[in-house]
Amino acid sequence: MTTTQLYLRLMGYVRPYWRAFAVSILGMVVAAATEPLLPALLKPFLDGTFVHKDDMVMRWAPVLILVIFFVRGVAGFFGSYAIHWVGNKLVMDLRAEMFGKLLALPTRFYDDHATGSLISKLTYDVTQVTGAATSVVTITVRDSIIIVGLLGWLFYLDWKLTLLSLLVAPVVAWVISTINRRLRSSSRDSQRAMGSITQVIEESVTAHKVVKLFGGQRYESERFAEEINGVRRHMMRQAAAALANVPIVQMVAAIALAVIIYLATMQAKSDANTVGGFLSFVAAMLMLTAPLKRITSVSEFTQRGLAAAESIFELLDSPSEVDDGKTHIGRATGHLAFEHLDFSYHADGRLALHDIDLDIPAGQSVALVGASGSGKSTLANLVPRFYTPTGGRITLDGYDIHDLSLASLRSNIALVSQEVVLFNDTVAANIGYGQMREVPEDEIVAAATAAHAMEFIREMPQGLETLVGEKGVRLSGGQRQRIAIARAILKNAPILILDEATSALDSESERHVQAALETLMQGRTTLVIAHRLSTIEKADRIVVLQKGRIVESGTHAELLAKGGAYAQLHRIQFASTAMLEDA
Template sequence: MNMTNSQLYLRLLGYVKPYWRAFAISIIGMVVAAATEPLLPALLKPMLDGTFVNKDDTVIRLAPYFIVGIFFVRGVATFVSTYAINWVGNKLVMDLRDEMFRKLLSLPTRYYDDHATGILISKLTFDVTQVTAAATTVVTITVRDSIIIAGLLGWLFYLNWKLTLLTLVMAPVIAYIIRTISKRMRNSSRDSQRAMGDITQVIEESVTAHKVVKLFGGQQYERGRFHDQANWVRRYTMKQAAAAAANVPIVQMVAAIALAVIVYLVTLQSKADETTVGGFLSFIAAMLMLTAPIKRLTGVSEFLQRGLAAAESVFELIDTESETDCGTVAIGRVRGELQFDNVQFFYAPEARPALQNISLHIRDGENIALVGASGSGKTTLANLVPRFYTPTGGRITLDGHDIHDLTLASLRANIALVSQEVVLFNDTVAANIAYGQMREVSEDEIVAAATAAHAMEFIREWPEGLDTLVGERGVKLSGGQRQRIAIARAILKDAPILILDEATSALDSESERHVQAALETLMQGRTTLVIAHRLSTIEKADRIVVMQKGEIAETGTHRELLARDGVYAQLHRIQFNNHGVD
């Protein structure tokens, strides 16, 4: 995505549009606050000339009221504008976060394969907050200080137009300085945000794998990784700081030279009685007051470049193409007949095929076991059914419909998954069992599903029962308990197609017995794809499909394949000989 600064900024302002009333109030507040600024030097001339020179009683009496009045109006206007612009900025961040999260939920599986979790988290937590500066601080400074500068210059022109023209000589010089430094800050901001994503990734991995880190003595290594990434963030931040720090003093130096020349010329004019005391002090005061808004305006590029670099990162995610759903047929409940016709699949164009020449007919209600060595294509084949990936060649049909023609929602509504890596959310047991149901699920239905999954026997033992919190990723439960809750979730979904991916491989014998019994309940009357390393768990399958290097090597029942003395028989001998040694 290559967008210009103006395109990025206009797109950002598009998110402000729904809140234009609050934005308009903030702008009005800024205008009123800014308008009071030139009134102070303008008030100096009549006040000084009227009190100290002409001894005017009216001016002496009214001057304090004017000063208090100006500061009161400025205070109210500043509060209103600051509150309103921050309200808009926080709404903007919330809307962007919502849109980014919606996009995350719709991204294809390939995107997650290619992008580290930590970097994605960093985009939502860190990058998006940097956008606020571009949307709020930049607008505030630009509007308010532009008006202040215009007002002060107007007053200066009124007092002495010749000298004021000299102040404008520094404008092109300042513009060149700002442009040069802004480019450097933008690049540093982009690098800094990328490095923050890497830091988040290191933290996420270290926290998730804390047991492995402790057991294998990886603390020193992880500390080194974190230190390196934190140091990169520091270096990029210092580059930003150096550019920002150089920006203001250089601009101020240019302004100071111009101011010194002007002050010298004003003093010459006062000697020649071409200006009054009030006029002289008013001019000097207005000149001095110009430096603060000029300083803020020159410093605004720091916020702008940081915000635009963040906006690039945010819009890069938002503009990523969502999972393709070109299906037009919203299928109801299917029978579960699957047909693979010469299916091929590549993870990358230059890689060797993960699957090739896959032709397989699965009858509805049939229990099919997929076996083979690691990397033989078992999981890849199963992942094509719910369209986590799209076949590179050939086609897959469900009840005669090409699954490419089915809407993703209706296709996936017919599929349940139980895998070795059980995904549980940091919520109650009941919420995890009923997860994703589009209807109101009664407690009786949850209990029935948990009972069928052999889960109620341990859920009843907990003081809070179904309301027990499972912890992050179900950390408070044993492996067998997590599996049975996942099975209960699949039972409650009641989908006609079931994918079991190594569902019992990580369990002890006692847990496996319970889980196997629960799985047999779940598999009844469903088309089931069972991926298994442990061949003892799939001997009762209707058919066993043996995968080898992405192709189907042989198919048949357990007895048929043993009698054939091929790949399956060899795998069987290896496993059971090893088991005998154990």
């Protein structure tokens, strides 16, 4: 995307607020128009008072100055307030669109992008575009009017000296162009570095127990110090380029000003100019330096904003989840079928699942077992379309799941995993999460009771209104699992996926959770992923996976009698359990 296209796209976000933007422009125009009036008044004021002793000039000149500054102050206030309002609206809209995009992105996108860099885009990058989209425009408009007005007055006073001053313009343009390229590059680098800082912070805070237990404080401190030093270096390169811009331009302008003042004094010596005209010319020349300084420094904000816009639009242009299914099936019966299913995570075509054929009648519980990396979780993740199969298809009640809308498909699926996701909200809000309605308390209580959760919820200080903390940190592992089960019970979906739901629990917690799961599984098509084979012995069918292929299928008793892969897994696991118990 070219700089022009990038800037026009960014300005598109200002379009809905064109009225406020127009107010800001108008305010800036009025304030800018008063600027050339000050040197213009100097000539008649000085000549009329000190030379001609004109009473009218002496009486009204101070009043005019007060009027000019009053108009300038009021217009400047409303212009600046309006542009700040537009800028904050722009940031709000971009953040809302970016967050909406994050919610719509596919799972694979999150596999490939660090959380910290995504957070940095929403918190840091988006604030950098404000100057480019709003302030730059108003500063350019205001200062361009000031410069044109002052130049017009200078041409009126002495067009030859004014033309001489314009000889510095090509030099100034070359300086600005050279520095702009460096500013854009350093802005990109600093934004990437900010994403790395956010990532280190996010990882260190999330894994603070591991950091403390394994003595990783020094390592994390050094890693963080390296990242923040990188940001400092990028910011200093950016500052050096920006700070060099203004004095170089000012020095070029000062040389021109010195030459012009010298020539003007020569004219005054020969009575070619009046005292008022000379001072008015010099004042206008001096007043040109401030808007020239702002105009040249505006490139810093422009390049920083455009670099941030590149980062933002890169996220916004990332393809969302494919949701082209047109069929809405309401509540499914739960009949799942996997037909010659292949799946690969990688572009090289290495298959994580190969030729999976599996038919699961409605209401049947199927356990997926196998060594780590055998494809159990991958198979389960394909059901709600977190990933797209490389080959073959999955059907629900005879419908290819890719012909179903995502909302229709996922409304029929509930998930309880080992890594329970709870939000920093109340117990009730976490149980009722995602329901597109106001859930009555009695339904939440019923779901919590069925999940064996009300027994510990009643003991909490505020009961269902108790805050669970970030990621449910104020609850035990078993309590978090039962809250997740209550959430699944309340959803009442016909298909249930249990991904290692009891693997990290102690015996007492597992007993409660297992009882809750048995309640939840009744009448539902259930995919159970488990390492501990003791938890899936009652499953209607057990499917054994090895290297992405189904190698065995049957009941617990049938597979043991067969003496194959499942029986071997069973022997190894229970031998290990017996050794631990003896120890």
